[in-house]
Amino acid sequence: MSPDENLNKILLVGNPNTGKSVFFSRLTGTNVTVSNYAGTTVDFSKGKMQIEEKKYEIIDVPGTYSLDPTNRAEEVAVEMLEEGDIVINVIDSTNLERNLQLTFELLEKDVPVIVALNMWDEIEHRGIDIDKNKLEELLGVPVVSTVALTGEGFKELISRLDEAKPGKLEIKDRWSKVGEVVEKVQKIEHRHHTFLERIAEATIKPPTGIPIAILVIIGTFALIYGLGEIIHEEIMEEIIFEEWYLPLVTHVSEFLGEGTVSHDILIGELIEGEIDFEESMGLLTTGIFVPFGVVLPFIITFYFGLSILEDSGYLPRLATLVDNIFHKIGIHGQGIVSVFLGLGCNVPGSLSTRNLETRKQRFIAAALLAIAVPCMAQIAMIFGILGMHGLEYILIVFFTLALLYFTSGFILDKIVSGDSPEIFLEIPPYRRPSLLTVSKKTLMRSRMFIREAIPWLFAGIVLINILYSVGIIEWLGNLTAPIVVGLFGLPKEAISALVIGFLRKDLAVGMLLGLGMTGMQLVVAVTILTIYFPCAATFAVLFKELGIKDLSKAIVIMIITVLIVGTLMRLLLL
Amino acid sequence: MEKKLIDMEVNKSGKITRLNGGRRFIKRLESRGIRQGKKIKVITKQPRGPFVVQASGCQMTIGRGIARKILVDVDFKEKKEDES
Numbered sequence: 215m216s217p218d219e220n221l222n223k224i225l226l227v228g229n230p231n232t233g234k235s236v237f238f239s240r241l242t243g244t245n246v247t248v249s250n251y252a253g254t255t256v257d258f259s260k261g262k263m264q265i266e267e268k269k270y271e272i273i274d275v276p277g278t279y280s281l282d283p284t285n286r287a288e289e290v291a292v293e294m295l296e297e298g299d300i301v302i303n304v305i306d307s308t309n310l311e312r313n314l315q316l317t318f319e320l321l322e323k324d325v326p327v328i329v330a331l332n333m334w335d336e337i338e339h340r341g342i343d344i345d346k347n348k349l350e351e352l353l354g355v356p357v358v359s360t361v362a363l364t365g366e367g368f369k370e371l372i373s374r375l376d377e378a379k380p381g382k383l384e385i386k387d388r389w390s391k392v393g394e395v396v397e398k399v400q401k402i403e404h405r406h407h408t409f410l411e412r413i414a415e416a417t418i419k420p421p422t423g424i425p426i427a428i429l430v431i432i433g434t435f436a437l438i439y440g441l442g443e444i445i446h447e448e449i450m451e452e453i454i455f456e457e458w459y460l461p462l463v464t465h466v467s468e469f470l471g472e473g474t475v476s477h478d479i480l481i482g483e484l485i486e487g488e489i490d491f492e493e494s495m496g497l498l499t500t501g502i503f504v505p506f507g508v509v510l511p512f513i514i515t516f517y518f519g520l521s522i523l524e525d526s527g528y529l530p531r532l533a534t535l536v537d538n539i540f541h542k543i544g545i546h547g548q549g550i551v552s553v554f555l556g557l558g559c560n561v562p563g564s565l566s567t568r569n570l571e572t573r574k575q576r577f578i579a580a581a582l583l584a585i586a587v588p589c590m591a592q593i594a595m596i597f598g599i600l601g602m603h604g605l606e607y608i609l610i611v612f613f614t615l616a617l618l619y620f621t622s623g624f625i626l627d628k629i630v631s632g633d634s635p636e637i638f639l640e641i642p643p644y645r646r647p648s649l650l651t652v653s654k655k656t657l658m659r660s661r662m663f664i665r666e667a668i669p670w671l672f673a674g675i676v677l678i679n680i681l682y683s684v685g686i687i688e689w690l691g692n693l694t695a696p697i698v699v700g701l702f703g704l705p706k707e708a709i710s711a712l713v714i715g716f717l718r719k720d721l722a723v724g725m726l727l728g729l730g731m732t733g734m735q736l737v738v739a740v741t742i743l744t745i746y747f748p749c750a751a752t753f754a755v756l757f758k759e760l761g762i763k764d765l766s767k768a769i770v771i772m773i774i775t776v777l778i779v780g781t782l783m784r785l786l787l788l
Numbered sequence: 789m790e791k792k793l794i795d796m797e798v799n800k801s802g803k804i805t806r807l808n809g810g811r812r813f814i815k816r817l818e819s820r821g822i823r824q825g826k827k828i829k830v831i832t833k834q835p836r837g838p839f840v841v842q843a844s845g846c847q848m849t850i851g852r853g854i855a856r857k858i859l860v861d862v863d864f865k866e867k868k869e870d871e872s
Contacts, residue, residue, distance in 0.1 A: 280819035284812070312821040312844045389823055418840055419832045534849040538837035546851070547838070636851020637838050640820065643847075 223271045228304035230277030231642040233332050236362040238274040281319045286568040300326045300378045307331040311396045318388050321381025327355045328378035334359040341403035349399045410644045418531050438515045445511035455507050493728045501675050512594035517659040525647035537637045543623025544578045546637040552579050556587040560752040574632030581768040584748040586619035595723035596740050603733035674717040703784040734787045746776040793858040801829035802860035809857050
């Protein structure tokens, strides 16, 4: 950044789990994704802050343990250090010793540093006492105590930004220096095990940890499904759409008149003389109903559940418990985090594969995500169209996909060359999730869904109307009939859903209605829809993360998989 | 007596005497507080899976291969106030 613009870059640098992201949102006033999991910020966030006349750009650097990077996310952190004007080193005060190692690495660089002892409110009940004046004296740079969640200490931090200065230390033995400093500034009083520590133990020891994990997963998904259904049916469908919105669009429909071009685009087709939100395929009918009426309720409940799991610190424990299984598919326990994020949306899911160490691991994790992990938008629609046939139909889909995830992974592990390093993951202490942060995250992620989904949905609806009217769908249907009809046992019109699936999978699932398929045919169709190709947004991210060569390989794998799985399912189920 | 971490029992602790590995491996462990001279405690072992250990006041999950490369002096008697 050119100096005449007076825009100073402030970097937030620190270990994972130090509350950097909350720190960032506190400084910039924006809502950003934060979590109690090592490495959820893999891409950096930027924001602006103004203090009196001076404008600053704030950059939230991905958490790193060292300036000597060991994975992609850490590499990003080190690259960014080059361009910072000031570094705020965010430290977890409850873990001074480990955090100071990075501090000393920073102090050896020629960049002004100010240290923020974050989570200051947590040290007292842990029996820790830190002499921050002494620490400031020993480090030679400003040290302030902060609580990012409440904003405590931020005034002082901001007023002392000018005092930040480079350490320019040359330390021969960094580790013993850290030890020396910690010895001088920190006193720990021995405390009895707290309640949370007891829970922490129970959730990670296998005899109790595994049953708890199963309960947590089932409980979380039951909650997501149950609550989502209530919001979807009782609030969205019955009240908002049927009572309030339907009369409105019916007026529009009557005003435009059936058969006109504008009616076709805005309202779509009338089913037995009436608007059908699921099947009409107009922008104002299906185009609004799918994202708001069906998908949004589940997006909200899903991200609420996920945010609690993240912020409580449970995910790293789950990663530890499942490590053994994930090791067999060439990844390690951390792979489950990509799966969880991917169940929300494949885009952040794919991005999170950066936390894995090698190309092989990232490739397997990303490919499996694209093949076997449906996003919440698609899942919500699957609930919608299969729910009326019975819960067992939904379970068949998920069972098939889970089986596919592990079988494909097992095979990929054997054929993809490269290393699969072992898990090495920090287990942060449990923290009670703050309702405010969890709600903020849920809101932000739901907003992101709406912003991302609506343009694609509208494009999809317009496209399908065009493709139908010029006869391309019919032509494609005949062309692909040997596969769709011959192998998969589906009606050839199902190809229209597969075409739209390139844009939005939720809309594609909706298009399967009205083709007169049986429950089992729908099961086959939605499974195929998940496997065959990622949606456009995920495709773009995979292109960026994997590169053209690996992405092409992944696509070949998807096509082979969909042919095999589709045929097998037909033989077994239809 | 020097033991590999992988051969240690749950709830036992010792002092790290050596990290057997390349420069990168050692740096990676050191940056997270696992280094020579530090006390390390085995919190749990997953059956045929990773170890959960505590060192430098922080819990970590480490794979068995890593646990094999950490050598620990198990006779080391800690001073009471060293408890972390």
